[in-house]
Amino acid sequence: MGTVDEFALIRLLTGGKQSTAFQREGGVETGIGDDAAVVNVNPGTQLILTCDTMTEDIHFKPVTMRSRDIGFKAMASAVSDIAAMGGKPRFALVALSLPRQTPLERVRSLYEGLYDCANRYGVRVVGGDTTSSIGGMTVSVTVIGETAAGQALLRSSAKVGDVVFATGYLGRSAAGLDWLLQRNLPLEPEGADAESLAYAKLVEAHCRPLPQIEAGLALRQSGLCRALNDVSDGLSSEAWEIAEASGVGIDLIEERIPIADELYTYAAASGKDPLDYVLYGGEDYELLGTAPAEHALELQIALGKAGVSLHLIGYVNGEHSGVRLIRSGGEVMPLDKKGYNHFNDVGGKDGV
Amino acid sequence: MGTVDEFALIRLLTGGKQSTAFQREGGVETGIGDDAAVVNVNPGTQLILTCDTMTEDIHFKPVTMRSRDIGFKAMASAVSDIAAMGGKPRFALVALSLPRQTPLERVRSLYEGLYDCANRYGVRVVGGDTTSSIGGMTVSVTVIGETAAGQALLRSSAKVGDVVFATGYLGRSAAGLDWLLQRNLPLEPEGADAESLAYAKLVEAHCRPLPQIEAGLALRQSGLCRALNDVSDGLSSEAWEIAEASGVGIDLIEERIPIADELYTYAAASGKDPLDYVLYGGEDYELLGTAPAEHALELQIALGKAGVSLHLIGYVNGEHSGVRLIRSGGEVMPLDKKGYNHFNDVGGKDGV
Numbered sequence: 101m102g103t104v105d106e107f108a109l110i111r112l113l114t115g116g117k118q119s120t121a122f123q124r125e126g127g128v129e130t131g132i133g134d135d136a137a138v139v140n141v142n143p144g145t146q147l148i149l150t151c152d153t154m155t156e157d158i159h160f161k162p163v164t165m166r167s168r169d170i171g172f173k174a175m176a177s178a179v180s181d182i183a184a185m186g187g188k189p190r191f192a193l194v195a196l197s198l199p200r201q202t203p204l205e206r207v208r209s210l211y212e213g214l215y216d217c218a219n220r221y222g223v224r225v226v227g228g229d230t231t232s233s234i235g236g237m238t239v240s241v242t243v244i245g246e247t248a249a250g251q252a253l254l255r256s257s258a259k260v261g262d263v264v265f266a267t268g269y270l271g272r273s274a275a276g277l278d279w280l281l282q283r284n285l286p287l288e289p290e291g292a293d294a295e296s297l298a299y300a301k302l303v304e305a306h307c308r309p310l311p312q313i314e315a316g317l318a319l320r321q322s323g324l325c326r327a328l329n330d331v332s333d334g335l336s337s338e339a340w341e342i343a344e345a346s347g348v349g350i351d352l353i354e355e356r357i358p359i360a361d362e363l364y365t366y367a368a369a370s371g372k373d374p375l376d377y378v379l380y381g382g383e384d385y386e387l388l389g390t391a392p393a394e395h396a397l398e399l400q401i402a403l404g405k406a407g408v409s410l411h412l413i414g415y416v417n418g419e420h421s422g423v424r425l426i427r428s429g430g431e432v433m434p435l436d437k438k439g440y441n442h443f444n445d446v447g448g449k450d451g452v
Numbered sequence: 453m454g455t456v457d458e459f460a461l462i463r464l465l466t467g468g469k470q471s472t473a474f475q476r477e478g479g480v481e482t483g484i485g486d487d488a489a490v491v492n493v494n495p496g497t498q499l500i501l502t503c504d505t506m507t508e509d510i511h512f513k514p515v516t517m518r519s520r521d522i523g524f525k526a527m528a529s530a531v532s533d534i535a536a537m538g539g540k541p542r543f544a545l546v547a548l549s550l551p552r553q554t555p556l557e558r559v560r561s562l563y564e565g566l567y568d569c570a571n572r573y574g575v576r577v578v579g580g581d582t583t584s585s586i587g588g589m590t591v592s593v594t595v596i597g598e599t600a601a602g603q604a605l606l607r608s609s610a611k612v613g614d615v616v617f618a619t620g621y622l623g624r625s626a627a628g629l630d631w632l633l634q635r636n637l638p639l640e641p642e643g644a645d646a647e648s649l650a651y652a653k654l655v656e657a658h659c660r661p662l663p664q665i666e667a668g669l670a671l672r673q674s675g676l677c678r679a680l681n682d683v684s685d686g687l688s689s690e691a692w693e694i695a696e697a698s699g700v701g702i703d704l705i706e707e708r709i710p711i712a713d714e715l716y717t718y719a720a721a722s723g724k725d726p727l728d729y730v731l732y733g734g735e736d737y738e739l740l741g742t743a744p745a746e747h748a749l750e751l752q753i754a755l756g757k758a759g760v761s762l763h764l765i766g767y768v769n770g771e772h773s774g775v776r777l778i779r780s781g782g783e784v785m786p787l788d789k790k791g792y793n794h795f796n797d798v799g800g801k802d803g804v
C-alpha cells in the first residue's frame with residue numbers, strides 16, 4: 101500500500117458504494133480523496149461523536165465471523181452509540197490496520213459489510229486511514245451523528261421512581277458466539293429443524309446486530325425517556341453504568357425480563373442458564389433506559405407506533421446504589437458489574 | 453479492562469487533562485463517559501473530518517519513539533490533515549489497541565503526549581475506545597475540525613500558472629529516523645557539538661512534528677491560496693497528489709527547495725543526498741500548496757505577518773501531467789510518486 105496502490109485500493113474498496121448524489125444529499129461537500137472530508141451540518145443541532153474498535157482474536161476470529169460480518173458489526177457498534185444518545189447517524193470514518201498478507205478478497209468483503217450497515221442507516225462514509233499491522237486486523241469506526249440541541253439522552257438522567265425498559269431480547273449474541281465456538285458448526289447454518297433455526301437466529305444476532313436507531317429517535321422524540329444506554333456489555337453492566345452515572349439503584353425483575361425462544365432452545369440443549377447470557381453476554385445493541393413510571397404506558401404506545409416493543413423489566417430504587425435482581429421467588433440478588441469478554445479475554449468499550 | 457477497571461483507567465488517563473471549563477468553552481456539551489460525546493458547532497461553518505492511525509513496528513518502534521512521542525505524533529498527524537484543509541481543529545477521539553501486558557506507565561505517557569498536542573492546538577478530546585490486541589500497539593485518532601462554509605482548501609484546485617510553495621524545511625523527520633536507526637543513538641541526545649545539535653533537531657522533527665494550523669488558517673484567510681496538502685508522505689508524493697487531483701503538471705526547482713542546516717550536517721556525515729530525504733521522506737507535516745503567480749509576493753507578505761515563511765519552490769505546468777524536478781544544471785527529471793515507508797515497509801495514508 102504505497103501511495104499508488106493505496107489510492108487504487110481506496111477506489112476499489114469504496115468506488116460505487118455510495119453515489120455522489122447520495123453523499124451530497126447527506127451533507128457531504130468533499131468526501132474521500134483529500135486530506136480530510138468536509139461536511140455540512142444544519143444549524144440548531146448538536147453533534148454526537150463516537151468511536152468503536154474491533155480487534156482480531158479479541159472481538160472476532162475467522163471461525164466466528166465472516167469478513168463481511170466484521171465490517172457490518174464494526175459499523176453497527178459505533179452506530180449503536182448514536183442510537184443510545186437518541187441521535188441520527190450522519191458520517192463515518194474507517195481506520196483499518198491489516199496484516200501484510202491479507203488477501204484483497206477479505207478486505208473487499210469487510211468493506212461490503214461496512215457499507216451494508218452504513219447504507220442501511222443512511223451513514224455517509226467520508227474517509228479514514230488504511231495501514232498495515234504486524235498483529236491481527238483492527239477495524240476502528242468513528243461515527244458522527246446529530247441531535248436537536250440539548251436533547252441527547254444521557255445515561256446520567258435516571259431518577260428514583262423511573263421504570264427500566266429494554267427494547268428487545270438480550271443475550272442472543274453471546275449465545276450465538278458460544279454455540280459457534282462449542283459445536284464448531286458452520287457459519288452458514290443448514291437444516292430446517294427447530295435447533296438449526298435457533299442456531300441461525302443466534303448466529304445472525306452475533307454477526308449482524310441491528311442498532312436501534314429508530315427506537316432511539318422515537319424515545320427522544322417522545323420526550324418521555326430519561327436515561328439511555330445501548331447494551332454492548334450485557335444487561336448487568338449497562339444497568340450499573342446508568343445506576344452509577346445517575347447516582348441511583350436499579351432493581352431488575354427476573355420474571356419481567358423477556359427471553360427469546362432461540363435462547364431457550366440453546367440453553368436447554370447445552371445445559372446453560374439463559375439468564376446468564378442476558379445479564380453478562382454482550383453486543384445485543386438493544387437499548388436499555390428509564391422513564392417516569394407514570395408515563396410508562398404512554399411511552400410503550402408511542403414506541404409501538406414506531407414498531408418498537410418496550411419491555412418494562414425493572415425500576416429505579418433510591419434505597420440502595422448498584423444493581424439487584426429480584427428473583428421469581430422474591431430473593432434479592434446483587435449483580436456484578438463485570439463487562440462482556442468474548443473469549444474470556446479483555447475488551448473495553450466506550451470512553452477513551 | 454473489564455468495565456470496572458476500564459472506567460477507572462479512563463479516569464486515570466484523561467482525568468484533569470482538560471478542565472470542564474476548557475471543554476465547555478470549546479463547545480463540548482457532554483464529553484467522555486457516556487455512549488458518545490455531544491458537541492456544539494456554530495452555524496455557517498462546515499465540518500472537516502479526518503482519521504490517522506499509527507501502528508507499532510510500522511510507524512514506530514520502541515527504539516525510535518518514546519510513548520509520549522507516539523501519543524503526540526498520533527494526534528499531530530490527524531491535526532495536520534485539518535491544517536491541510538485550512539481548518540481549525542475542534543474535537544478528537546482516540547482509539548487505542550494495546551497488547552495485554554502493556555505497562556500502565558507506557559499508556560499514561562502516551563496519553564500525556566496525546567494531550568500535549570491536543571492542548572497546544574486547542575483540541576478537545578471527547579471520547580474514544582480502548583481495546584486489547586494480540587499484536588502491537590495501534591493508535592488511531594479522529595479529529596473533527598471546522599472551516600467557514602465553502603472555504604476548505606482542496607488538493608484539486610491547482611491551476612496552470614500557479615506557483616508551488618512549501619511552509620518550511622522538508623526531509624528532516626525521515627533523516628531523524630534514519631539517524632536513530634543507523635547509529636543506535638539514545639532518543640534524548642546529549643552533547644553541544646554541531647553534530648549532537650543537528651541530531652537533536654532531527655530527532656525532535658521525527659518525534660514531535662508540529663502541524664501548521666496557523667499557516668493553514670492564514671492561507672485560507674488570505675483568499676490567495678488555491679490547492680493545499682500536508683507533507684505526510686514526502687514532497688514528490690504530495691506534489692503528485694496535487695497534480696493528479698488538479699489535472700496539471702508540477703515542476704519543482706531544485707535550487708529553490710530549502711534544505712535545513714541539520715539535514716546537511718546529517719547527509720554529509722552519512723554520505724547521503726539531502727534531496728532524497730526532501731523528496732521521499734515523510735511526516736514533516738509542513739504544508740505544500742499552490743497560489744496564482746501574480747499574488748505570490750502578496751501571499752508571502754500576508755503569511756510573514758502570521759509568522760510563516762513561504763518558500764516558492766516550483767510552478768504548475770500545463771504542458772505535462774505528473775511531477776518533474778528541474779535540476780540546478782537545467783536537467784529535467786521526472787519524479788516517482790512513491791510514498792514514504794518507515795522501515796522499508798507498508799504504510800498507507802489518507803482516504804479510507
